[in-house]
Amino acid sequence: MDRSKILFKLVDVSFYYVPERVALNSVSIEVKEGESIGILGPNGSGKSTLLKILDGLLFPQRGKIFFEGKELTEKNFEDPSFNRYFRRKVVLLFQNVDAMLFSPTVRDELAFGLFQIGYSDSEIENKIMECSRKFRIEKLLNRSPFQLSEGEKKKVALASLLIIDPDVILLDEPTNELDPRSVRELLSYIKELRTAGKTIVTATHDLQMVNGFFDRIFVMNEEKKIVKVGDYETIFSDREFLKEVNLI
Ligand code: ADP
Numbered sequence: 001m002d003r004s005k006i007l008f009k010l011v012d013v014s015f016y017y018v019p020e021r022v023a024l025n026s027v028s029i030e031v032k033e034g035e036s037i038g039i040l041g042p043n044g045s046g047k048s049t050l051l052k053i054l055d056g057l058l059f060p061q062r063g064k065i066f067f068e069g070k071e072l073t074e075k076n077f078e079d080p081s082f083n084r085y086f087r088r089k090v091v092l093l094f095q096n097v098d099a100m101l102f103s104p105t106v107r108d109e110l111a112f113g114l115f116q117i118g119y120s121d122s123e124i125e126n127k128i129m130e131c132s133r134k135f136r137i138e139k140l141l142n143r144s145p146f147q148l149s150e151g152e153k154k155k156v157a158l159a160s161l162l163i164i165d166p167d168v169i170l171l172d173e174p175t176n177e178l179d180p181r182s183v184r185e186l187l188s189y190i191k192e193l194r195t196a197g198k199t200i201v202t203a204t205h206d207l208q209m210v211n212g213f214f215d216r217i218f219v220m221n222e223e224k225k226i227v228k229v230g231d232y233e234t235i236f237s238d239r240e241f242l243k244e245v246n247l248i
Helices: 047-054 080-089 106-117 121-134 150-162 180-195 232-236 239-244
Strands: 006-018 021-032 036-040 062-067 090-093 168-172 199-203 216-220 226-230
Touching (some): 006 047, 047 199, 080 090, 090 150, 121 150, 150 180
Parallel strands (some): 036 199, 168 199
């Protein structure tokens, strides 16, 4: 891992779902390899939109986004080798995990990414065993992902992303709708990823996640702009600012 390497660079990026109504407003940021970034801001401030842009699911109408120096455009994703390269490296845990689950069983859900990469059947089986033990979802392997609790669904969705060993993990409100024990488990997985040198970008308004998880925090406001960047101490020492952006 090279902590000085810039993975993502966004230059004056704006996004509109609907003309004239900005959903992400002139964002210019960099994310370095191995960094853990928190995106904080009230509902509707553009956090999910920013994550989807980082994941190459949405493309800005204004400004540019680069990953390892290559611009992320619809055209560049048409190149199968770049598409494969990027999709192996960068994953996004959606806020609504139902949108990510599609297989008849949890086992198939876990196998899908590995199958796409070209793993053999026996390698897939080994990986599934290892991963389901780690996430404590062995008992769910033959169940339908759609019949699980929210916490179980989230674990399966996260496991299905992490099983391919990506370098960059984008997390959209990962602790939402989880009970306290599931939150603790999830936070410990995220800590492990961080220790393993992964790059992690997390959108959250769960303030219990904030302290100790992030190297840098990007604060967004209702104008869909990033209004402050800093470490935990810098951001959370300014109570007036936190009130202003509706975070407390
Ligand atoms: P956050 O994740 O901070 O809650 P979002 O990125 O979801 O914010 O939303 C940013 C803005 O874009 C909001 O004003 C929201 O209403 C709007 N928006 C989000 N998704 C859509 C969509 N699919 N169509 C139209 N507007 C959207």
